[in-house]
Amino acid sequence: MVYTARLFRLSATYGSTTLGLRLLHSTRPVGSAALGQIQASQLQKTLTTKPKPLVPKEDLIFGHVFTDHMLTFEWTAKAGWGRPQIKPYGPLQIDPCCAVLHYALECFEGLKAYRDAQGKVRLFRPEKNMERMNNSAERLHLPQFEGSQVLECIKELLRTDERWVPEGRGYSLYLRPTLISTENTLGVHRSNSAMLFVIASPCGPYFPTGFKAVSLYCDETNVRAWPGGVGNKKLGSNYAPSIGPQVMAESKGYQQVLWTIGDDHELMEVGTMNLFVFWRTEDGNTELVTPPLDGTILPGVTRDSILELTRSWGEFKVSERKINMKQLARASDEGRLLEVFGAGTACVVTPVNRIHFQGKDYQVPLDPANSESQAGPLAARIYNTLFAIQYGELPSKWSVVV
Structure with a gap:
């Protein structure tokens, strides 16, 4: 059995400053089941050099404001899942013939992060969202993933953008994990490439003045x-x-x-x-x-x-x-x-x-x-x-x- 040794660097770059540099050494069999799976320990982080000003929580409108960073995972049929990345929020670069644009090969989730009275950030049953997203992906023959590993990466995104989790009962940070086909050929068939990404949007109470029937x-x-x-x-x-x-x-x-x-x-x-x-x-x-x-x-x-x-x-x-x-x-x-x-x-x-x-x-x-x-x-x-x-x-x- 052939083994390969790899060096992974978990780094966070803020302008010209590199934060938390760490070298991780691992060996794994080439072609094994472990190859190409999402590994939270391989997460790379590049911080924005232009942090956005926070919007006053009273002015938040659902889905209109987004945090400084996003989380991305690239996948190909040949190599499996690549290294997770936290990077500045911005446009995705995809081909005009990308399958998601033509054949709706896409699924998503919605969950929230809450700040409690002690200032801690909390999630509500997030493993259920990962389970459901995998079920959706399976139906579209998009790649599935280890939910616990993706959750660890989402938690790191929350730590990175923690200042965007609003304080106050009823306020939260909405998280939108999305999985799309990035297959760059026309034709209805199973995808050979995909992207999983997570964006976050602070939001206020659904009923700011009480229940509205x-x-x-x-x-x-x-x-x-x-x-x-x-x-x-x-x-x-x-x-x-x-x-x-x-x-x-x-x-x-x-x-x-x-x-x-x-x-x-x-x-x-x-x-x-x-x-x-x-x-x-x-x-x-x-x-x-x-x-x-x-x-x-x-x-x-x-x-x-x-x-x-x-x-x-x-x-x-x-x-x-x-x-x-x-x-x-x-x-x-x-x-x-x-x-x-x-x-x-x-x-x-x-x-x-x-x-x-x-x-x-x-x-x-x-x-x-x-x-x-x-x-x-x-x-x-x-x-x-x-x-x-x-x-x-x-x-x-x-x-x-x-």
Whole structure:
């Protein structure tokens, strides 16, 4: 067996100054399974010479401001994953015939970093995002990776740009890992080159003045996903076709699309969020129900957290099962509908106050004990509990200190 010795230098360059110079020596068999895998220990860091001024946190708009640096990983079918790099944030250089531009060979993730009251930076269940991203990559035949190694590199990006993690409850740094094909030939086929990169954007509270309930338009014409499709993967190609129906819903006076499928109008998702319905069933039981992961539903990290959390309470039935719009409408007419809300990384939970279906608006109760609240008591309780975990106020294995 042939072995090769390699020297890796982990360095950080700020202008003409090199920081933290270290030599690492390793040997590995040529052609072994270890060759071409992401190694956080090989991370190279080049710091910007022109740090950006911080934007006042009160002026932050989601996805408009980005930190000083980005994290990149290059991959080729021949060599595997190259050395991770933290470098100044800037444009990517790709060929005009790059496959991501023509065939949407791309997947992404969304997670947040939070600063707790002691100043520590925390992540919320980040291993779930790595797992889901690998599942998305597999569907596109893009390269998979060792999630724990990528997370270590993401943590170093957070340490590098720590000043961009805003202070204050409700503020966070949004992280967007993205994997694209960089294949520079036309033709629909498996990619021979790819890039994984991570960018970060500071953002403020989703509801800066408290909960804002949204109205939904049940789209009976368009579908978000279908059996055998890719609704359970976080692909950019899932989002572009939703823009038209969203614009249509807004033109009718509604804020989000309620996605359904089939003649029975089975509920799927709300906008870009997972959907939850809290009601009293016809047999008198109180139940929290969300559509099952049947291949058409995105396995949201917040969705999974809500299911695990509410089941641990043991106060009502928690179900993952099919539910249709006609059942929901009947429950509303009969006074059995208690709450409807969406769930996702950006908002944690988003209350719903009305749903339009087949020419009629169905009102969704909010908090009967608080006329000023736009969230039902269950949505508010879930939000406050997860919020407390994310900011380290409530001890939990879900909160990872960077």
